[in-house]
Amino acid sequence: MLNSIFSRRAIPCLCLGLGLFMHSLSARAALPIQHWTQASGAKVYLVESHGIAMLDVQIDFDAGGRRDPADKAGLSSAMSRMSGKGLAARPGAVALDENQLSEAWADLGAVFTVSSGSDRLSFALRSLSFPDLLAQSVALAARQIGEPAWPEAVWRQERDRISAAIRESDTRPATLAGKAFRAAVYGVHPYGLETTSATLARISTADIQQFYAQHVEPCRAKVSVVGDVTRAQTDALVTALLARLPQRDAARCQALPAVAEVQALNAPTNRSVAFESAQAHVLIGQPGYKRSDPDFFALTVGNYTLGGGGFVSRLTTEVREKRGLTYSVYSYFSPGLHAGAFTIGLQTRPDQAAQAVEVARTVLAKFVAEGPSDAELKAAKDNLVGGFALRIDSNAKLLDNIANIAWNNLPLDYLDTWTAQLEKITATDIKAAFSRKLQPERMVTVVLGAGP
Amino acid sequence: MFSLFLCPRLAGARLVKKAVALLGAWCLVASGASAQSPAPGMQVQQFTLANGLTLIVKPDRRAPTVAHMLWVRVGSMDEVDGSSGVAHALEHMMFKGTPTLKPGEFSRRIAALGGRDNAFTSRDATAYHQQIPAERLEEVMQLEADRFANTQWDDEEFKREIEVVKEERRLRTEDAPRSQLYEYAYAVAFTAAPYRRPIVGWMSDLDAMTSADLRSFYRQWYVPGNAAVVIAGDVDVAQVRAWAEKYYGRIPAGLIPARKPRTEPAQNGLRQIEHKATASQAYVSLMFKVPQLDVSALKDASTPASAASRDALALTVLAAVLDGYSGARLDRALTQGADRVADSAGAYNGLFGRGPQVFFLDGVPAEGKTPSQVLAALRKQIDRIAREGVSQGELQRVKTQWVAAETYKLDAIFSQARELGSNWLNGYPLNANARVVAQLRTITAQEVQSVAARYFGDEQLTLATLVPQPPDPNRKPRLPAAASRH
Numbered sequence A: 001m002l003n004s005i006f007s008r009r010a011i012p013c014l015c016l017g018l019g020l021f022m023h024s025l026s027a028r029a030a031l032p033i034q035h036w037t038q039a040s041g042a043k044v045y046l047v048e049s050h051g052i053a054m055l056d057v058q059i060d061f062d063a064g065g066r067r068d069p070a071d072k073a074g075l076s077s078a079m080s081r082m083s084g085k086g087l088a089a090r091p092g093a094v095a096l097d098e099n100q101l102s103e104a105w106a107d108l109g110a111v112f113t114v115s116s117g118s119d120r121l122s123f124a125l126r127s128l129s130f131p132d133l134l135a136q137s138v139a140l141a142a143r144q145i146g147e148p149a150w151p152e153a154v155w156r157q158e159r160d161r162i163s164a165a166i167r168e169s170d171t172r173p174a175t176l177a178g179k180a181f182r183a184a185v186y187g188v189h190p191y192g193l194e195t196t197s198a199t200l201a202r203i204s205t206a207d208i209q210q211f212y213a214q215h216v217e218p219c220r221a222k223v224s225v226v227g228d229v230t231r232a233q234t235d236a237l238v239t240a241l242l243a244r245l246p247q248r249d250a251a252r253c254q255a256l257p258a259v260a261e262v263q264a265l266n267a268p269t270n271r272s273v274a275f276e277s278a279q280a281h282v283l284i285g286q287p288g289y290k291r292s293d294p295d296f297f298a299l300t301v302g303n304y305t306l307g308g309g310g311f312v313s314r315l316t317t318e319v320r321e322k323r324g325l326t327y328s329v330y331s332y333f334s335p336g337l338h339a340g341a342f343t344i345g346l347q348t349r350p351d352q353a354a355q356a357v358e359v360a361r362t363v364l365a366k367f368v369a370e371g372p373s374d375a376e377l378k379a380a381k382d383n384l385v386g387g388f389a390l391r392i393d394s395n396a397k398l399l400d401n402i403a404n405i406a407w408n409n410l411p412l413d414y415l416d417t418w419t420a421q422l423e424k425i426t427a428t429d430i431k432a433a434f435s436r437k438l439q440p441e442r443m444v445t446v447v448l449g450a451g452p
Numbered sequence B: 001m002f003s004l005f006l007c008p009r010l011a012g013a014r015l016v017k018k019a020v021a022l023l024g025a026w027c028l029v030a031s032g033a034s035a036q037s038p039a040p041g042m043q044v045q046q047f048t049l050a051n052g053l054t055l056i057v058k059p060d061r062r063a064p065t066v067a068h069m070l071w072v073r074v075g076s077m078d079e080v081d082g083s084s085g086v087a088h089a090l091e092h093m094m095f096k097g098t099p100t101l102k103p104g105e106f107s108r109r110i111a112a113l114g115g116r117d118n119a120f121t122s123r124d125a126t127a128y129h130q131q132i133p134a135e136r137l138e139e140v141m142q143l144e145a146d147r148f149a150n151t152q153w154d155d156e157e158f159k160r161e162i163e164v165v166k167e168e169r170r171l172r173t174e175d176a177p178r179s180q181l182y183e184y185a186y187a188v189a190f191t192a193a194p195y196r197r198p199i200v201g202w203m204s205d206l207d208a209m210t211s212a213d214l215r216s217f218y219r220q221w222y223v224p225g226n227a228a229v230v231i232a233g234d235v236d237v238a239q240v241r242a243w244a245e246k247y248y249g250r251i252p253a254g255l256i257p258a259r260k261p262r263t264e265p266a267q268n269g270l271r272q273i274e275h276k277a278t279a280s281q282a283y284v285s286l287m288f289k290v291p292q293l294d295v296s297a298l299k300d301a302s303t304p305a306s307a308a309s310r311d312a313l314a315l316t317v318l319a320a321v322l323d324g325y326s327g328a329r330l331d332r333a334l335t336q337g338a339d340r341v342a343d344s345a346g347a348y349n350g351l352f353g354r355g356p357q358v359f360f361l362d363g364v365p366a367e368g369k370t371p372s373q374v375l376a377a378l379r380k381q382i383d384r385i386a387r388e389g390v391s392q393g394e395l396q397r398v399k400t401q402w403v404a405a406e407t408y409k410l411d412a413i414f415s416q417a418r419e420l421g422s423n424w425l426n427g428y429p430l431n432a433n434a435r436v437v438a439q440l441r442t443i444t445a446q447e448v449q450s451v452a453a454r455y456f457g458d459e460q461l462t463l464a465t466l467v468p469q470p471p472d473p474n475r476k477p478r479l480p481a482a483a484s485r486h
Helices: A013-017 A075-082 A098-108 A131-146 A152-169 A173-186 A197-201 A205-215 A231-242 A296-308 A314-321 A350-370 A374-386 A395-407 A414-424 A427-437 B013-022 B086-093 B105-112 B134-150 B155-174 B177-189 B203-208 B211-221 B237-247 B307-323 B329-334 B371-388 B392-411 B413-425 B432-441 B445-454
Strands: A034-037 A043-048 A054-061 A111-116 A121-128 A222-227 A269-273 A280-287 A329-333 A341-348 A444-448 B045-048 B054-059 B065-072 B116-121 B126-133 B227-233 B271-278 B283-290 B342-349 B357-365 B461-469
Touching: A034 A231, A043 A231, A043 A395, A054 A131, A054 A231, A054 A395, A054 B392, A075 A111, A075 A121, A075 A152, A075 A205, A098 A131, A098 B392, A111 A131, A121 A131, A121 B392, A131 A231, A152 A197, A152 A205, A152 B342, A173 A269, A173 A280, A173 A341, A173 A444, A222 A231, A222 A395, A280 A350, A296 A314, A296 A329, A296 A350, A296 A374, A296 A414, A296 A427, A314 A329, A314 A341, A314 A350, A329 A350, A341 A350, A341 B155, A350 A427, A350 A444, A374 A414, A374 A427, A374 B105, A395 A414, B045 B237, B054 B237, B054 B413, B065 B134, B065 B413, B086 B116, B086 B126, B086 B155, B086 B211, B105 B116, B105 B134, B126 B134, B126 B413, B134 B227, B134 B237, B155 B177, B155 B203, B155 B211, B177 B271, B177 B283, B177 B461, B227 B413, B283 B307, B283 B371, B307 B329, B307 B342, B307 B357, B307 B371, B307 B392, B307 B432, B307 B445, B329 B342, B329 B371, B342 B371, B357 B371, B371 B445, B392 B413, B392 B432, B392 B445, B413 B432
Parallel strands: A043 A222, A269 A444, B054 B227, B271 B461
Antiparallel strands: A034 A043, A054 A121, A054 A222, A111 A121, A280 A341, A280 A444, A329 A341, B045 B054, B065 B126, B065 B227, B116 B126, B283 B357, B283 B461, B342 B357
C-alpha cells in the first residue's frame, strides 16, 4: 500500500508550492486574464479555457495561520477543517450534517476543499461545467462558504484527532527537526507558531466562528477562475458563491490589523537534537524574503543553481552525486506576506551527518560569496525560460498562477513578461541579491539524530 | 501503484465533453460514452516497430507541451532472491551516461531543453519520463533511445549511487514505520509470488549488490520488445512515428527472457504479523487476496467478462462504497461519534496488475482503543454489506464520481501518458479505461453484496499490526551495518 513506487528523485513538496513554481506564463502562450471588481468589493480574475467541460475556482482570504493568536495556534487550520462539517438551516435551505454534505458533493461529482496556509485561507471548487450541474455545485459551495454549522460535538472529536496526529508526527525525525528549525528561524513570529494539544484545547467553536466572521467577507475575497465559462457566467457565479456571506458596503471594509515582520537573526544557532533513527535530518537556514521583494527574480534564478534545479544543482552534485551522502538534498525560499525561511535540507546516515553539514555549508558560502558561473546562469535560464510552457499547461497550473497574481497584487501581464524579467537577470544581480538576503555566518543549523 | 481505475478516456477533450453532455450529464448509462470516436488525427494510436518496440501516441493540443515516457516491462517482481532491488538500482544507474554522454549529462540536457525528468520503479514496471516544450521532443527521443540502448557506467559511479539508494531505503522504509510494516506484510502474504520482496530491496541485498548484477539485468530486460514509448501532448502522430523509427527503430531486437510464473499457491488460513516501531499510534492492516480483472473483460462490449473479472469489478465498487468519499461507510461507522474506535479508516481494491491482487482495509485506533477493536469494526462493515447489501444511492454516487474523474483527468497530459503506459504494461487495449468505467457502471448491488460475503474470511487474510513504542531519547543512534561503512 505504501512504498509502491520508488523514484529516482525525491521531490521536496515545499519547493514546489512556494516561490519557484508559483509564477508562470510565456509571451508565446500569453493568456488573457480578465479582471474586475464586483460591487461587493470581491476581486475577480478569469482565464477562459474551453477545451474541457470543467471549471476551477479558488477564493482566497487573508485568514491564514499568520493571523492565529499565539495561545490559539491552529485556529485558522481548525476553521478550514470545520467548515466542511455541516451546514446550518436557513430559510428555504435545510440543515445538512457532515455526512449529508459530503454525500451532496459526491453526488455532484464535484470537489470542494478548504485549506489554510501561513497566509491564505483558500476555498477551491472543481466541477464539471454543464450548466445544470454547475449551478448546483455553485449553490452548494455558496452554502458551505456562507453557512457552516460549526457543530460543537464534531469539533471536540476533530480536536482529539488532530492532537493524536500531532503526537504521532512528533515521533518522526523529519517533524522534530522541522519544529526545532522553525522555532529558531522565526522566534515569536506567527510563521513559527506550532499547534499543540494545549493550543487546540483553548480553541472553541465560538473562536472559530468569530475568526471566520472577521476575515471571510466578500469585500476581502480574491477569486480566481479557470475553465469553460464566459465572463458573464463567471460574474454571476462569483456573486452567487459569496451571496450567503454577510453583505456590507465595500467602502466600509476596513483593513485588517498589520502583522509584525519576521526578525532577522543576530547570531548563529546550532541545535543538535538526540534521536534514534536510521538517518540524521539536517536543516540549515534563516529568514528569507517577502514575495514583494524586488530581488524575487534574481533569487529565483540563483536558487535554481544552488539547490532548486533537481539533479543539476550544486547541492545535489556535491552532496549526492559526488559523495553519495543522501537521497534528497535541496534549497528553497518560501516568500510570503512575510520573509518565509530560506531552507537547505538533507537526510543522511547518522555517522555522516557532520560531513554532510560541512559540505552543504561550504557549497552555500561559496555560492553566496561568488554567485553562479556564466555557464550555470545560462543553464538556469535555459531551463526556467525554456520550460515556461510547462508551468501553464493545465487548468490546475493556470489556476495556481492566476491566484498568485491575484494574491500578490502582481500586474495582469505578469505572465507575459515573466520570461523577459528572468532573462534580464545577471550573475552580478544574483550575487548581490544573495549577499543581501543570506548571511551564512548567522544561520540556524539543526541536526537531529546524528551519530558518532 | 495504487490507482483506482485505469487510464483516462482516450478520446479528444472536446469529444469527451460532447459525449458526456449527450448522456445528460448525470444519469450516465453504460457504454454510451465509449462509443464516441475522436476527431481525425486526435485518436490515440499504437504502432509496433520492426524491432518489437511499442509506440503509443496521444495527441492533445491544449498546450505546447509533451509528456514522453519510456516504459520497460520489468519491475521488482522480475527479480530473484538475493538480488532484490536490482530493478530500482538500475533505474538510478540509467542516469550515469552512455559512450556519448557523461554521467549526469542526461538530466543536464533535459534541463537545458526546459524540461523536467525523473523515473520510477514499481513491482510491475520501470518507467523514465520527461515533460518538455513540444518543440524539443525530437532531441528528447534521441536522448532516451540512446540511454535505453547504450547506458554504461564505471564501478566507482555504482559504489556512490548504491549508497544513495540505501539512503532512500532508510528515508522511505526504515524511518517510516507503516512502510516498514507493509514490507513485512507483503513478505508474509506472498510465498511464491515475487510481490513478497520490497521494491527498494532488502538492505543486505543492497550491501551485496554489484555493478555486474545490474549490467546483466539491464542486458536481459532492456530489449525493444519489452518496452513501450508513450507520448502525449502537442504532437503530430506521423512526425512522432518517423522520429521513433529513426531513433528507437535502429536499436537491435533482442530476446525477451522467459518469465517463470511463480504462481502464488492458495492461502488456507490466517497469517498474522506484528511489528514494533517508534510511533504513538497503532495501525492495523488487513490484506485479503482477491481475483483481478482479466483482459477478456476489456476486449469489446459483446464479450462477457469472466466471473473472476466481475468479482474484481464488484470489489472495486465495494471499496468505493466503504471509503470512496468522506463520510462513506467506514468514516461514518468508525471515526465519528462519542465512542468512535478509529482516527482514520480506509479500503482499497487492487483491480489489476502483473501479479496477484489484494483488497486492503486499514485503520488507526482512536485514543484508548485497540487494534483489535478497529479490526472488528472494519470486518463488521463488510459483514453488514454481506447481510444487507448496499443502497442504490451509494452505488450511483460512486459511479458518478468515477465518471466525473474521467473528465478531470484530461487536464494533465502526464497522467494520460502514465495511464496509457499502465494499460500497455498489463496487456490491455488502449481504450481499457473507458471499458473499465463502462463495466463498473454495470455492477449491481447484488454483486457487491455477493463479493462482500465471499472474499473476507480468515482463509485469505494477512493481518498486520503496528505496535507503537515510545521514542527513547537516551538511546544511541543506530550504527550502520559493518558492510556499509566502507
